[in-house]
Amino acid sequence: MKMKSFISKNIFTPLGVLFICLIVCTPINAKNFDLSKPKSSKIMGYEVLLERANKLYRAEKFTQANLLYRKAEKRGLDPQIATMNIGKCFYRVQDFASAAAAFRKGVRLTGYQYSPALFNLAATLYRLGEYGESISIYHQGLALEPDNFGAW
Numbered sequence: 001m002k003m004k005s006f007i008s009k010n011i012f013t014p015l016g017v018l019f020i021c022l023i024v025c026t027p028i029n030a031k032n033f034d035l036s037k038p039k040s041s042k043i044m045g046y047e048v049l050l051e052r053a054n055k056l057y058r059a060e061k062f063t064q065a066n067l068l069y070r071k072a073e074k075r076g077l078d079p080q081i082a083t084m085n086i087g088k089c090f091y092r093v094q095d096f097a098s099a100a101a102a103f104r105k106g107v108r109l110t111g112y113q114y115s116p117a118l119f120n121l122a123a124t125l126y127r128l129g130e131y132g133e134s135i136s137i138y139h140q141g142l143a144l145e146p147d148n149f150g151a152w
Contacts, residue, residue, distance in 0.1 A: 046077040062089040080109045091124060100124045115145040
């Protein structure tokens with residue numbers, strides 16, 4: 001009760017009003033805050049989301065990583081990168097239909113000129129039992145990268 005009385009008596013003095021004005025009107029200096037790890041995902045840029053998604057992926061938390069890759073894409077991550085990572089997450093949880101859809105989008109986005117996207121799509125189609133299309137896309141990837149001995 002004494003504190004409340006003290007505040008009510010002193011806050012409305014000229015010095016108290018000046019103090020309140022200084023607190024409210026002084027801009028916050030960003031260097032006083034740790035901006036490296038935003039507290040809310042609403043203010044995170046795609047770089048932070050991508051870093052966190054990659055960390056989750058390496059920890060084999062594919063569903064959570066997938067969600068962050070999607071958020072990162074909405075915040076400006078290159079759609080080709082996002083789509084490939086989303087496809088890999090779906091593949092790792094054995095959701096091959098969703099993985100194929102993501103890899104197809106990635107292949108389209110890269111203009112059918114990025115062999116890893118083609119190889120990922122081919123492997124996924126193979127898992128779905130679509131052998132003819134899988135072989136055809138695999139050959140497209142080999143045509144782009146004939147010296148890729150890992151693909152042979």
